[in-house]
Structures are given as C-alpha cells and as structure tokens.
Amino acid sequence: MPTIDQAHHWYPDLDPVHGFDHVLRVYRMAERLALVEGADVEIVHAAALLHDAEGSATAGGEIGRSNHHHASSEFARQILEAENWPPEQIAAVQHCILSHRFRDDSEQPQTLEARVLYDADKLDAIGAVGVARALAFALQAGQPVFASPSDKFLESGQLEPGEPHSAYHEYLFKLRKLKASLSTPTGQQLAEDRHRLMQDYFTNLAAEMEFTTKPCPQR
Ligand SMILES: [Fe+2]
C-alpha cells in the first residue's frame, strides 16, 4: 500500500494548487466519504495518494495538466505492480484516477470508489480552500483574479482573442458547476456550504470590480 510519506515525494510542497497539501486533504476527505458511504478504503486511499502524481503541477502548463489523469493512472499502475497488487485492484485504482478530471468526461466515475475520489477532489476545489486555490492558480499562471467575461465566453466557454482566463472565468466555466456533479450523499451535503461561500465570494468580487472600474457618474 502506498504510504503518505511515499506520496510526499511525488508532489511539490510549494504548489498551493496541486501540491502535497491538496493531496493530503483529498486523502482525508476521501477516507471520510469512503467510511460513511461503504467504499473500499484501500482502493480509495491508493487512488487519492496517486491521483495527481504526474503532470498536474501548474508549472507544467496546460498540455501536461490536460493529460495528467492518464499520466497519473500509468504511474499508479507501475507503483502498484511493483507492490504486487492484483490486476483487478490496480484496475479499480486506475479507474478512479482516469475518471476524476472534470474537463474530461470520456470516462465517468462508475464505481463507488471512483465517485468517492471525484467528490473528495472537487470538494477541495470549492469553498474557502477552493477560492484560495483558484486565486493561487490564476497568479501562478500569470492571469488576473478578475476580468469581465466576454459574451462569447458566457455563451460558449470559449475565450475571445486576447481575453484572459481569470479566476472569475474559472468560477463561471467550472467551479460553480461542481456541486451538481457530485454523486455521493455525504459529498453533496458537504458541498452545500462550500458552494454558497464560493458563490458569495465570486459574486462580490465581480460586483466590486465592476463598480470600481466604472467612472463615477457625478464627474
Ligand atoms: Fe487532478
């Protein structure tokens, strides 16, 4: 069984978005969900420790991130084969990892263990922690915290030429949709407060930014 100490070597300490602290939070949340929902804790533990192990770092760029579930699944296979895990157990962990990415719906979480990992990972993308990670990602990627979204982005999720993908864009495109994508009852319940807090934050961010970037009407 991969250990937390072992996993520490697979993730950067100083990446506030996909660093080791994210993996540790997902590990603990997934464990909590697994125990309540009755999932296989060993599969969930291994999947949580390995789910972002290859290619998820912000510094790796969008190409690395867009494939990180595949790369991490292959990395998991190598680690677990070296530990002589049975093939069906390895496949169960790989399915959890392959189906955890919101932006790729080609493999949906089919097992309880995969649903638990998905929900634990997405609960870390909303709420106070999720807001902090969204802002940190924008700053790491050289993008603004807020930019007014174009009509094209609002309608299609596609950026106009020159339009930055701000943290607010990420909220509109992905973060506000995560609550509805969770499937375990415990995850859905925990998401309620986190979603509300995040929604309040980004709604207020947009209102303050729009207010302070318009000229004063009395001038
Ligand atoms: Fe991921």
Ligand SMILES: [Fe+2]
């Ligand atoms: Fe993750």
